[in-house]
Amino acid sequence: DIQVTQSxxxxxxxxxxxxxxxxxxxxxxxxxxxxxxxxxxxxPKLLIYKASSLESGVPSRFSGSGSGTExxxxxxxxxxxxxGTYYCQQYxxxxxxxxxxxxKVEIK
Amino acid sequence: QLQxxxxxxxxVKPSETxxxxxxxxxxxxxxxxxxxxWVRQSPGRGLEWxxxxxxxxxTYYNPSFKSRVTISVDTSKNQxxxxxxxxxxxxxALYYCVRHGFTRSNFHHWGQGTLVTVSS
Numbered sequence: 001d002i003q004v005t006q007s008x009x010x011x012x013x014x015x016x017x018x019x020x021x022x023x024x025x026x027x028x029x030x031x032x033x034x035x036x037x038x039x040x041x042x043x044p045k046l047l048i049y050k051a052s053s054l055e056s057g058v059p060s061r062f063s064g065s066g067s068g069t070e071x072x073x074x075x076x077x078x079x080x081x082x083x084g085t086y087y088c089q090q091y092x093x094x095x096x097x098x099x100x101x102x103x104k105v106e107i108k
Numbered sequence: 109q110l111q112x113x114x115x116x117x118x119x120v121k122p123s124e125t126x127x128x129x130x131x132x133x134x135x136x137x138x139x140x141x142x143x144x145x146w147v148r149q150s151p152g153r154g155l156e157w158x159x160x161x162x163x164x165x166x167t168y169y170n171p172s173f174k175s176r177v178t179i180s181v182d183t184s185k186n187q188x189x190x191x192x193x194x195x196x197x198x199x200x201a202l203y204y205c206v207r208h209g210f211t212r213s214n215f216h217h218w219g220q221g222t223l224v225t226v227s228s
Contacts, residue, residue: 001171034214043204043218044155050213087155091213095168099155 002026002092006100014108019075021103023088028068032091035064035073038102039084047086048073083107110134112205112219120199120226126192130205130219131185137163138183143208146179146190147215150201160208161188195226 003026013019023033031051036044046055048064051071061076075082088100116128128146135142145160159169159179169177173192181188192199202221209216 032213036215043221044215046209046214046216049209050211089155089214095160095166096170097157097160097213097215099157101154 001096002029002090002098004088004090004098004100006086006088006103008103009101010104010106012106012108013078015078015080017078019078019082019105021073021086021088023066023071023073023100025069025071025090029090029092031067033064033066033071034089034091035062036087036089037082037084038087044087078105078107080107110207110217112207112217114203114205114219114222116222116224118223118225120195120224121228122196122226123194126190126195126199126224126226128190128203128205128222128224129187130189131187132207133186135207136183137181137186137188139163142210143212144181144188145206145208145215147204147206147218148201149204149221153198153201156201158190158192158203160212197226200224200226 005024007022033051035048038044047058052064063074085102085104087102111133113131120126143160143162146158149155161167161179176193178191204221205219206215207217
């Protein structure tokens with residue numbers, strides 16, 4: 001099975017900061033990487049798909065990059081509404097889906 | 109507008125079978141092009157994909173659950189279901205039903221989730 005490892009597990013940043021979260025896959029997944037944002041008590045919300053495609057309605061301060069085994073989610077100008085936990089998720093051609101452990105973002 | 113609603117017992121005894129149903133509105137399970145599945149979330153294990161089905165007959169299960177899990181579809185009720193047998197306390201979690209995205213590579217729509225506790 002393909003594993004995905006996210007880092008850091010938590011981060012604290014100020015409004016306006018640039019924030020970067022990394023996700024590494026245990027083997028190449030091409031660009032089949034999705035990013036989600038989850039707030040307490042809510043289901044995850046899809047932000048970025050196919051590593052770098054912005055989901056409709058998601059603010060442009062969110063961006064994704066990477067391919068193969070290393071991926072990043074960047075928030076350019078952190079906003080108060082961006083607190084919560086971010087997850088990456090991989091899809092493999094063997095029809096298997098795996099999530100990262102999550103990165104909790106706290107606003108200073 | 110697509111809506112997914114999970115339902116089922118909130119408390120299941122150890123060794124018994126957990127059964128949940130997802131009622132879909134805004135799409136038809138008999139004609140849809142999309143894949144449908146179950147994901148669970150617990151503090152200790154995070155988000156875990158359980159399994160996925162499609163009206164083509166293809167069904168995929170997480171190997172971690174494969175021997176215990178069954179996903180089925182009832183097109184007459186526009187529902188799909190999850191059965192997880194021989195549950196233990198480790199199966200205590202918030203269970204979500206989901207619709208995959210167009211490429212099936214991710215989970216585009218989520219239900220609100222239903223908490224299932226395994227306890228005697």
